[in-house]
Amino acid sequence: MSKHCGEKVQNRRELLTTVLRYATLGTLGAIGGGIFAKRRRLVQDGICINSGICKGCGIFEQCGLPQALSAKQILTRMDDERK
Amino acid sequence: MMRFDNIIIGMALSLILCGVTIGAERFPPPDFVETDHVIPSPTVPGPRQDIYEYIDAVVLLAALGLSSYLVLRRRSRRAIFVLMVFSLLYFGFWRKGCVCSVGAVQNIVLSIFDRDYTVPITVAVFFLLPLVFALFFGRVFCAAVCPLGAIQDLVLLRPISVPNWLESGLRLFAYVYLAAAVLFAATGSAFVICRYDPFVAFFRLSGNLNILIIGACLLVISVFIGRPYCRFICPYGVLLRQLSRLSKWRVTITPDECIQCRLCEDSCPFGAIKKPTTDWPTTEYSRSKKRLAILILLLPVLMFLCGWASSGLKTVTSRMHATVRLAERIYLEDTGKVEGTTDASLAFRATGKEQKELYADASNIRAEFKLGGWFFGGFVGLVIGLKLIAVSVWRKRTDYEAGRAGCLACGRCFQYCPKEHERLKKIKEARAKY
Numbered sequence: 001m002s003k004h005c006g007e008k009v010q011n012r013r014e015l016l017t018t019v020l021r022y023a024t025l026g027t028l029g030a031i032g033g034g035i036f037a038k039r040r041r042l043v044q045d046g047i048c049i050n051s052g053i054c055k056g057c058g059i060f061e062q063c064g065l066p067q068a069l070s071a072k073q074i075l076t077r078m079d080d081e082r083k
Numbered sequence: 084m085m086r087f088d089n090i091i092i093g094m095a096l097s098l099i100l101c102g103v104t105i106g107a108e109r110f111p112p113p114d115f116v117e118t119d120h121v122i123p124s125p126t127v128p129g130p131r132q133d134i135y136e137y138i139d140a141v142v143l144l145a146a147l148g149l150s151s152y153l154v155l156r157r158r159s160r161r162a163i164f165v166l167m168v169f170s171l172l173y174f175g176f177w178r179k180g181c182v183c184s185v186g187a188v189q190n191i192v193l194s195i196f197d198r199d200y201t202v203p204i205t206v207a208v209f210f211l212l213p214l215v216f217a218l219f220f221g222r223v224f225c226a227a228v229c230p231l232g233a234i235q236d237l238v239l240l241r242p243i244s245v246p247n248w249l250e251s252g253l254r255l256f257a258y259v260y261l262a263a264a265v266l267f268a269a270t271g272s273a274f275v276i277c278r279y280d281p282f283v284a285f286f287r288l289s290g291n292l293n294i295l296i297i298g299a300c301l302l303v304i305s306v307f308i309g310r311p312y313c314r315f316i317c318p319y320g321v322l323l324r325q326l327s328r329l330s331k332w333r334v335t336i337t338p339d340e341c342i343q344c345r346l347c348e349d350s351c352p353f354g355a356i357k358k359p360t361t362d363w364p365t366t367e368y369s370r371s372k373k374r375l376a377i378l379i380l381l382l383p384v385l386m387f388l389c390g391w392a393s394s395g396l397k398t399v400t401s402r403m404h405a406t407v408r409l410a411e412r413i414y415l416e417d418t419g420k421v422e423g424t425t426d427a428s429l430a431f432r433a434t435g436k437e438q439k440e441l442y443a444d445a446s447n448i449r450a451e452f453k454l455g456g457w458f459f460g461g462f463v464g465l466v467i468g469l470k471l472i473a474v475s476v477w478r479k480r481t482d483y484e485a486g487r488a489g490c491l492a493c494g495r496c497f498q499y500c501p502k503e504h505e506r507l508k509k510i511k512e513a514r515a516k517y
Contacts, residue, residue: 021218021329028218032211035194039201 136205139178141208141325143228146170147216153494155332158496159505166227167236175230180286184209184224185231185319186277188261196269213319217326225313225323226492228300231282232313235305236493242352243307251470252356253315258466261318266455270448272404276318279422309352313491324488334485334492339502341482347499348483355489356496368477375475378468386464393460394453401445401452410445413438501507 115122146166153162174183187210190202212425213224225232245253260276267273277283281298283289304311314321327333336347336356347356393400401407406429412428415421417438431441485496497503 012121016465017329021331024326024329025218028214031191031195032207035191035202035207038194040205042199043249070432 096484106137108386108390118443121284124378136182136203139174140212142173142207146228147223149214150227150492151220151315154223154226154334155220155493156457156496158338158497158506160497163227163492163494167233170228171230171233171237173230174228175234175282175286180230180280180283181277182206182209183280184213184229186274186280189264189274189276192265192268193262193271197271198227200271214326217323217331219331221327221330221487221490222323222492225320226494229313230286231317232280232310232491233282234285235302235310235312238305239301239309239352240306240311244349244352244354245308247354250314255466255470256315256453257317257321259463260461261321262459264318266400266452266459267403270401270451270455272448275403281312298483306452306507310491314353314489328488329488333487334490334494336483336496337500337502338506342502344484344501345483346501347496350496351485351497352495353489353491353492353493354380355486355491357480357486359482359483360478362479371475371477375472378472378475380470381467385468386461388460389464389467390457390460394454397456398453400456402450404448404452406441407445407448410441415442417421455479 148171148194150163150166153159153166175179182205187202187206190206191210193200194202215227216223227233249385264274264276267275279294279297281294284295284298301312343359351357402411409427409431412421412425413431416424416428
């Protein structure tokens, strides 16, 4: 009898683990899907997807690093297009 | 074995030298003749062509698949070791530690919280793949794919065991680090995991001196304490730890039934082997039951107190954000409390923007930190509370087992099991027959 109860508990625990596993897998899938969809939307809207590189940098306006110069070019072009 | 080691070291040196030799700039830097501006040398690698990023993702997938096979099916420590060295050379020295799954957490968080920020597909793959593998095969990423783990594992020569209470306490730091990394990434302040990555300076053969010293210290500690970064600091390890609890397949010390010979008892340098437990005395059982009830009731209180304390630190924590630092600097300069200017304050004044606008932005960011502080503290309180609750919960164990969460799947324990030797002997005999 006790073995039977033990098996039941084991099965219940395994069931819970399986449910949690696939729920987590679903969540990870949703994160992946969300990132893909967002990236597509930003590209379609013509928004610079590299804006994060120099974002928040205090010396961006003065910076002469190639990445910053490239980002400035993109931002200027986007501003011109908006006007 | 000595010859085998020499081959690996020779391969490592050749790859490193090749990497240094073929490193060349794809775009020539601009020439600032008029201003005599000297371009500072960057300490981070430049962007790579998309095709190479996709190759990285494929290599990661292959390495994870192979690691799962070697850990769960082939059960070969030597093969795991070879894959680990390959990962160190490829993801560490060749790819210079970037993109790495550990740091990718921050990109994903920022992508969730910032409307206009998104991550390259490769970064998403580096974040998601090891987690998916952990859900099915345990921590196979830590075993042989993560370059940060590999560099520590290679120098582990004289392992000493860490007492359980100390291990459990030190592990708390990883949760706090994860919560802090999420807070700073969500507010767009900083990527602290990348900034304080202790081994990336070794991979890039350049970097901040302080971080280099911390990395060197961690490597010295790693000689005696197995993978201290992975066990006590790694924020991605926290996620892998929790997901590997749900894993469908996991590392087993013995390929057959445990005969409780105790040979494997002290074989794990990471303290991940759980010993069989005896029944709790009745008095202890009832006392623990009461303690458990009290702790469950106290959990929300602990979360609230930690959240309240953390949100109160918004003035300090928000200084991680460049806008807040700039606003404070401008304020101090305007009120004459400091002399001179900084590059950032000069750049701000050159834009012609009003101070009011800057102060409003800084104020908004501080409000975000106040709210984020509640979540940060609440999470830390929850972890502390759950750790205390775990002490009061009794888990019955009849055999020696590799802990689901703590096992790094390194495969060291396999060779200690006499049943494993029997299995290998049978395989050898079967091979000789056919």
